[in-house]
Amino acid sequence: MGSTTQAVELVDVLVVGGGPVGLITAFQLARNLPKSSHRIKIIEKQPKSSQDQYGRAITLFPRSSEMLDQLGLAEQLAQQCFACRSTVNYDKDGNESPGRGWSFMENMKDTKWDFALVLRQKYQEEIFRNALAKEGVELEAPWELKSIEVLEGVGMGGYRVITGLENPQTREKRVVKCRYLIGADGGRSFVRRALDIPFDGSSSEDKWVRVDGVIETDLPKPRTYCAIESPTHGNVLWAALDHGATRIGYAFTAERQKAYKVFDEKAAVKEAIASVKPFSLKFKQVDWWTVYVVGQRIARSFFVNDCIFLAGDACHTHSSGAAQGMNTGMHDAVNLGWKLSLVLQGLAKPDILHTYEAERLPNVRRLINYDKDISRLMTMQLPEEWTGDPNADPNIVLGQVMAEAATFSSGLGIFYEPDTYLNFDQSSGLSSVQSGQRAPDVSLQKPATFEATRLQTETPNVARFYVIIFAGDVAVTKSQLAAFTDAVASLQWLFNSATPISWLSIFDGPGGPSAYETLGGMPFGRVFYDENHSAHERYGIAANKGAVFVLRPDGWVGTVTEMGANGGSALEKYFKRFLVLRGDAKL
Incomplete structure (x- = not known):
């Protein structure tokens, strides 16, 4: 571990x-924890010149954008992004074939x-780094993790982990002791390998190529998420990018490799130009390109x-076929x-940390199974478990598979299984939105000014739970x-x-003119109006009954009562499972 005097x-x-x-994990910790009593450190082994290269992940789907919005980061992304609402699918002859490929993206509603x-x-990381720096934490690069030692006999939450770091340029060495270590260091994760955590799965024979740049083309609808059904290069990805650029992605078959x-x-x-036939393609500039082996591991x-x-690619890797890599990592980070x-902060019991794997692992497995089918179909092979027509057109099957997985792909349908801890069912028939599901974003009206707002705007992710009282028609529900x-x-303690x-x-x-007069007394917390009844309707709440929801900090429903x-007893039963309750306060 280096010199004893170090x-x-x-x-x-x-x-x-x-x-x-x-970056997103560190940002949340830096923002939520008192700077006077907590210290967060983030390192990256690549120098900034390499870290800032083009390429890599490009797409955030709606649920990821919602989560980043609740962290106060999505607006900056929206300023620079290409907001893609249009898709098109072309067959091998260049004819449009509706309903295939990425068409599910045109129906990502309810948000x-x-x-x-x-x-x-490249641009996302810059936004995240700047946001992190404003919270007083700078990304330290280049610094590489070289060793990890977990101290026996130190209790959970103590300084149990000793790490050795090295600057690959200057060879300077440092020793860092921490309470918790987070490996977000990619598919070749040093953290995972150093701890001998098995990485189950396999790589296929298939290789894919991605090329980003500025192009000229005669493709009729170039500024879309597009698929071209090439007989030689599989289901070709054509994605309009930010700053006027375009990504072309294709299967690099063994035959082409020869x-x-x-x-x-x-x-x-050259292969990119061949892959988009019968359309023409010319690269005016190439920003980035890569070739990689397709595989899935957990x-x-x-x-x-x-x-x-472990988080992100450090604990799960898959193809880019479904464009889920960065989205899945975001879900890890936010969870x-x-x-x-x-x-x-001593506000929750350490046991809650075990729910990270319990919640994320089933969703990662769903993605891996989905990705296996997608990656084979994009290479013009039917899924391994396929029991349908052996002569089925993979392009048609691909469209069906992607349509079936639409709410998973958008993230809006991702849920955490009901349990007896964080996603605790306590209601029957009170609402159509249940524990473990995403809390739908709904339009609301502020009191007095009647200014329009949204539920997610009023429930930012600052590591707080929100008790939402859907009071219904107060004239009817006053007794409840x-x-x-x-x-x-x-x-x-609730207050x-x-x-x-x-x-x-x-x-x-x-x-009305006063929330006090509407209710006949002081309401709980901040007040909002559901002017056109759409919020109660979206949650399936009867106006003559009302309901109480607990929203987790990450925007999923914890319980309904x-x-x-x-x-009162339902809320007590829920929160006392995992919160550390301190002191007392009056209403």
Whole structure:
């Protein structure tokens, strides 16, 4: 571990990897934790000149954009992105074939972010780095993790991890001791390998090529998410990019590979031109290109030794066929960020950290299974488990598979299984939105000014839970609301400023001159009106009953309960499972 006289740097969390997943994880911790008492460090082994290269991931789907919006970052992405709402699919002869390929992207509704946010990783990382720096944490590069030691006998939450770092340029060495280590260091993760965590899965024989640049073409609809059904290069990806650029992606079959002793940029461009026939293509400039082997792998564990996490490509890799890589990593980062923030503040029990793997792993498995089918179909092969017509057209099957997985791909349908902990079912028939599901974003109206707002705007992800009282028609539900008020009155900890819980009340119908007069007393928390009843309808809540929702910090529903005498005990049963309750406070 180096010289015994070498100074040891103490940090709460060391994040390894300066890509989007590492940056978003570090950003949440830096923003949520008091700077006077907590220290976050993030390192990246590549110098900035390499880190800022073009290429890599490009697409954020709606749920990822929503999560970044709740972190206050999506608006900056929207300023630079190519907002893609149009798709087109061409057959081998250049004729449009509706309903195939990426057509599901035109029906990503139920969200303000109803488009694919296309912005190359280079630009996303710059936005995330700047946001992190404003929170007082700078990405340190180039620094490479060289060793990890977990100390036995140090309790959970103590400084259990000793790491050795080295600057690959100057060969300077440092020792960092941390409470938690997060490996967001990509598919070849040093953290995963150093801890001997198996990476289960396989690589295929298939290779794919991606080329980004500025082009000229006669393709009729070039500024879209487009698929071209090439008989020689598989299902070709044509993606309009930010700053006027375009990405071409194609299967580089074994047959095509035989023509090249050396496959370089010139060859990649030549094959790209061939892949989009019968359309013409000319690269005015090439920003980036790559060739890679298609495969799918999952780490056997995402959380080990009660102190080390894996996130993003470090714990799951797959093809870029479904454009899910960065999105899945974002889900990892957001799921982990608020949980670790609350544990480090002493507001949540450390057991909550085990829900990271429990929640993320099933969704990663769903993606891997989906990706296996997608990657084979894009290479003009039917899925391995295919039991249909053996002569089926892979292009048609691909369209069907992508359509079936539409809500998963958009992220809006991603859910966490009901359990007895964070996603706790306590209602029957109260609403159509249940625990473990995404809390739909709905339009609301502020009191007095009647200014329009949205639920996600009013529930930012700052590592706090939100108790949302859908009060229904208050003229009808006053007795239920009064019973609920009485039920929670004795639970003083629910209103303690040290408890990470905020309250919102939503009244069904247009706003009046005073929320106090509408209710006949003081409401819980901030008040909003559901002017056209759309919020209650979207949640499937009867206006004569109402309901109480708990929204997790990441925007998923934690639990749902009745707005009545049993509401208080239901909230107590939910929160006491995982929160550390301190002190007392009056209503």
